[in-house]
Amino acid sequence: MLKSLLSSIGVSSFERSAADLFRHYAEQWADTVRQDYFGNTVATMNTGAKYRVLLSAHIDEVGFQVTEVCQNGLLKVRGIGGVCPARLNTQQVVVCADCGYVNGVMVSTPMTNDGKMPDIKDFFVDIDCQNREQAMQLIELGAPVAFMPNYSVHDSVITSKSIDDRVGCYVVLEVMKRLKGRLKKIRLSVAATTQEEIGLRGMAAVAQTEQPDMAINVDVTDAEQLDKTSRPRMGEGCAIVLNADSHAMFRERVIKTASRANIALQKCLGREITGGSDSSRMQIFSPKTLVGELVIPCKYMHSHTEKCSLNDIESCINIITDLLTGLDEELA
CATH class of the missing domain: 2.40.30.40 (Peptidase M42, domain 2)
Structure with missing residues (x-):
């Protein structure tokens, strides 16, 4: 699934092929799947539950x-x-x-x-x-x-185009897969948003239609590399964003979840203090939603040869899965 997502073609505002692939996978675990005029794909399971959680990642690429x-x-x-x-x-x-x-x-x-x-x-x-x-x-x-698609993996390091943000799409699908049949009180939706790279446009529509109680956006962030220091390191876990894209209550819950389950987690300042990812659109267009963001360290972002670690992807999946499992038990 990860290789297929990374190898699919979906430049911003021309995402249909990649979005249809996301839909193909989501239909295996979701109760309902819909696509809107923006091209956003939203898949939902456990539709009868009252507490609404949305996991999101953008499907478009530069x-x-x-x-x-x-x-x-x-x-x-x-x-x-x-x-x-x-x-x-x-x-x-x-x-x-x-x-x-x-x-x-x-x-x-x-x-x-x-x-x-x-x-x-x-x-x-x-x-x-x-x-x-x-x-x-x-x-x-x-x-x-x-x-051109160019996926390769060596020693748990992936090199590919469109790691930003197909790895996020993979994470949210994998979480849905692992939680299928396990949630009682949470209505879980996963969204592949469009046009993030040209102004966070798709999420503006998703936020207004979904209006979840909690939203977790999964994206990438610059990893420590030649021209960027004091950044999260590849292979040492995903990172919690410390800027305005993540509410303090969400950050606290993520840190406790990772510590309790002994899952690798780093901290990241994020793009700017005012945000700049799909999370910011969720905050603006759905102000009653508790919003947070987890990011995967990525080298050489927006290039033909982006890099990330399979270990960081797995840590992100595990943190979200454990967090939602614990939340579901609290709501019972």
Whole structure:
């Protein structure tokens, strides 16, 4: 399931293929599954229970969109989400076309004329076409472009595109799978939200329609790496966010749950003190919801070769599973 989710294609606002895969898995354990006009997928089990818990993660990934087909057959693109241009040259991509996926390579001169590193506007996608007419037989303007699937695992470390945030989608599905038939008082929903990378748009709709009592968002965060210090380390557990995205009551419950069950847990400051993930949209559009966020350390975010640890994914699953099991017993 994890490899399939990471390998699926779902650039922000073009998430249907990845969202349908999420739905396919969710239908195995949920009582009901629905999708809205945003493309959000919400699956629910134990629908008769009164206390509503929502687990969420965003299904979309960063990518590009074709803006021009050039006379020489190359494609000009614009970025969708926060893609780092310094990591793009010669990366393999796929262009989503009516005929299927067309393989391509991101190309640019090493430097611009003024000696600066190239921006996304300086890149082209080479799809092995000799001229515009040949390229137009395959590609239409507006076609989404994604990093080519490249999943691999070595010593419990995953390298792949779209770890942000398909690992979160995997976590919430796995929690639902493990809790199937075990909850008595909790109505559990899991959501794969869309368009997070371009403004947290999907969660704004989910928050207003679901209005849960508790919401737990699962995302990734920058791990300690070459240019980022004092961050959570890969392989030492998921992390609880200490900014406004997590309510103090939620943080306290998570820390106690991890300590009692001896599950690895780190602490993380988060993006900004004011938030910046789907959690913030849940807080704004469903103000009666107790909101919290757990994050998985990730290296080289928004690139073709993101990295995370299977151990951190498992710690996140275990913490949420234990937390909800304990909460269900309290509500009995």
